[in-house]
Amino acid sequence: MRLSLVFSAALRESRGARGRLLFFVLCLALGVAAVTGVSALVASIESVLRSQSQELLGADISVDARRPIPESIDGYFDFGEKAERVDVRELATLVAAGGKTRLVELKAIEGSFPFYGSIGLEPRGVLGALLTDSKCAVAKDMLVECDLKVGDSLKLGGAQFEIVAAVLDEPGRLDMAFTLGPRVFVSLDGLARTKLEGFGSRTRYKALYRLPRDPGERVLRAARERLDNEVDDAPYFRVESHRDAQPALRRSLERFESFLGLVALLSLVLGGTGVAQIVRAWIAARTQGVAVLRAIGFRPREVLAMYLGHVALLALVGSAIGATAGSLLPFLVPIVAPELVPDGHQILWEVAPFAKGIALGLGIALVFSVPPLIAIWRVAPVRVLRNDVEPLPAPRIVTVAAALVLAGGVFAAAFAQARDPLYAVSFTGGLAVLAGLLVLAARGLVWCASRLPREGLNPYLRHGVAALARPGIGVTGATVALGLGVLVVSSMVLIDTRLTERLRTALPPDAPSVFLLDVQPNQWDGVAAKLRGMGAPEPRSVPVLTARMSAIDGVDVKELSQKRPDDSGVGRRRWVLTREQRITWMRELTPDNKLIDGALWSDPEHLEVSLEEKFAEDLGVGLGSRIEFDVQGRRVELTVTSLRKVEWESFGINFFLVAEPGALDDAPHFRLAAARLEPEAELQLQSALADEFPNVTPIRVRPILDKILNVVSKLALGVRVLGLFTILTGLVILGGVASSTALQRSREVALLKTLGLTRLGVMRLFFVEYALVGLVAGLIGSVAGFVLSALFLERVVDTAPQLPWLALPLAALAVAILSAACGLAASTRALRSRPIESLRG
């Protein structure tokens, strides 16, 4: 059959389909808007990253490490011509100015930093040229906060600096990353004067390179590989090119997209079930037409193509509306969450999410229409002669193919959203199981309704129950769709409320609220006295030593790390091996540590270490494994004799690695202290420490928790909005079912009116009927939602669920009212029909 015939038939079929068009379009538009919205949002964040990638990095290549970066590696980035290099160092430290002290992120730069982009300064100027060894530039926020102005001076470590400019803007410092404090720039010479660098400080070293021209992806990768293989320290260097700027941010963006993308897909899939409902009702009303087409000589698959063409046409309209709405979402971001958009960034309309939305909408509509369209095969052509013909059995191959098309389509959509086959399979399978359970529950209820004795009931209720039991009006479908919507929303709300609540109360009443880094062993008594003086009940401290692993069970770590996946992939497992480890030692474990295997300090023959269970898993070691550490040049081998489970939520001082006392005590170390202070005392702590202990860095837990909470609540808002889309879709589906049975209904209404019922009476009948459907769907959906979230909270997040059981009946009631309203709204035409119509038949 020619395509033009399919097309013209599709167009013709659209005539007089206003009601169908409306619900069909709405069903899809909501889901497509959700799907497009998520990817448009991600695309626009990505475009921010892309447009700024060189600026974000400030260079073409950046090498980043916790140790000085030797000049010997420069040669690896000479591609024909010599690459230009500048050095940057970063560390968190305290600054004292105007009688106040606060934690800042100090960045020491030289020469032409940054190579790309510019640091916004007030007064205008070039940063590298302004900074001499006694000058600094300070973030504008901090100047305001500490009541400082350009020309004032401040104290960093042991040196005074004059403030020569306010920093307004710095590329690469999106506010999405957590920062410890405002930025202060000094020159490398200035940093040397502060004497903050050196033993015990956590300086980040960066070498930035500017290349005369872009050598291309492949050459760069080859250079990296050579560096990895030839330079001893290479495992400790993180090399980034502007092509992969902000890898951590990109990774979280990807996860964000996968997760929200799947949640959005749920509402689209739900829209698909709505489409299926509408198509089912529509094809049922077209049985005679199909019979005529068959009699004229159309083969079933040709009729299918005609009807699919019509579906595609409607789907295109719905998807276009949804995709347009969704793709405009990023333009709302500057209004809702301005901190996510860097100043001056122009948000552009992206075509890719729009196209993806249309493709997904079209695909979902088509694959969901195929199963109900199997009805075409069941229409016997001989129906044109008699109405009482038994339907033909649909060929088995057709039913199987339809199911496969549906499952394959959902899988493909899930894969497009999550880009991970495992997620896609879980999504498709999980959805199938849930839908299956909901179908069973709905069928069970219909079964019960048909067997419920109705004699004693109020006539309205009797009619409503009878309507639930009436075969073939799509009650099951509507219940499943609405139930699925309720399930999604209720479980999202439950999970997110519980998690937010947990985060908010995450700081137990006796947990420390301040951590102090870099306390030298001989400073501890003084620091502890100061803390007690400020009201801290029991300041605690533990020794901390930093060391790298050099070998596991006799195998060199470098060799091990090369066998591991690169750390740009998931898991970052190579990093687990090569990073700087923090080790403490103690005689007895604190109460938030539980031994789960082995025994503490039980082997008199060897020096021992106790590992946190997940960390041991990441390392790939177990009891009896020997881990060799490089402790400032000295090799120490520790044997794993116990594994611990750590309750991290206690916010106590905890470590992956706890060594046996005596094993490492002599090595140079510092102490990590923790104390609980009242919020006001916390604010004064920085100034209190700055004079006597300038090297001690206090870190407050509360602001960090607040930042996490802020991000989580934004994510949760997104999930809730998307969840709302699913409920809306469910209601639209119910409306669609109500409206697609309008013809049948209007005869019924006319008959009821002939029998003497007023219009109000008919409305009451309908209200009860749709409310019952809603009640049932709400109940099934929220019970399933409760079960699902309880499972998720207990099994996945390891949190006691504590669900609000009262919400169950409330949710069901709310859905009942909503669904009654929707059902009535969609039945207005039927409600208007006059008694005389029942006589015409």
Added chain:
Amino acid sequence: MLSCHQLTKRLASGGHELVVLDHVDLQIGRGEFAAILGPSGSGKSTLLGLLAGLDRPSSGEVHLDGERIDNLDEDALSLLRRRKVGFVFQSFQLLSNLTALENVLLPLELAGATDARVRARDLLEQVGLGERTHHYPAQLSGGEQQRVALARAFAPRPKVLFADEPTGNLDAATGARVLELIADLREREGTTLVLVTHDREVARLAHKRIHLRAGRVERIEEGALA
């Protein structure tokens, strides 16, 4: 052109089996006009459905244009109907969302006819609806709808036209006009016509009158009575 041998159709009805057609043998020649007569429930429509390949017999054979059709699958039957068969029904069976012209075009487009539009317009002219091509079925009278159905039936030049009580829903005058049209078109196109009716007047024009009673052929009359 069209024949059946020992054609039998049984239907399950409320737990027991009902024999609707009982070992029917028939032969209809090319270009012939055959009328099937009989009271309600005698199996007229069932026989028509079987001869036209709309339905399959319980046993027996049907041959249409030299091809055995009782054992064909659904797709093959569709193709057969598309190429060789036209229909006119008592209740017109036009597609309500298509205009008169589009209804006539449908089988032509399906057959991939290059002159579809010209042919469809021509046929609508012939049945006297040249001015109403863009009307929807609901905007046409019963007689007009049946004339559109006629145009649609003849459009792809079928070898056999099956008509099931084509005048059953029409008043006498309109019915007569429709019958005239059928006869005219049949003459012009050389189509074999099988017509089911319980109206003896209608059957008078037929070359062959097959009388059914309780699923069996009671008698066959040859020769037009006009």
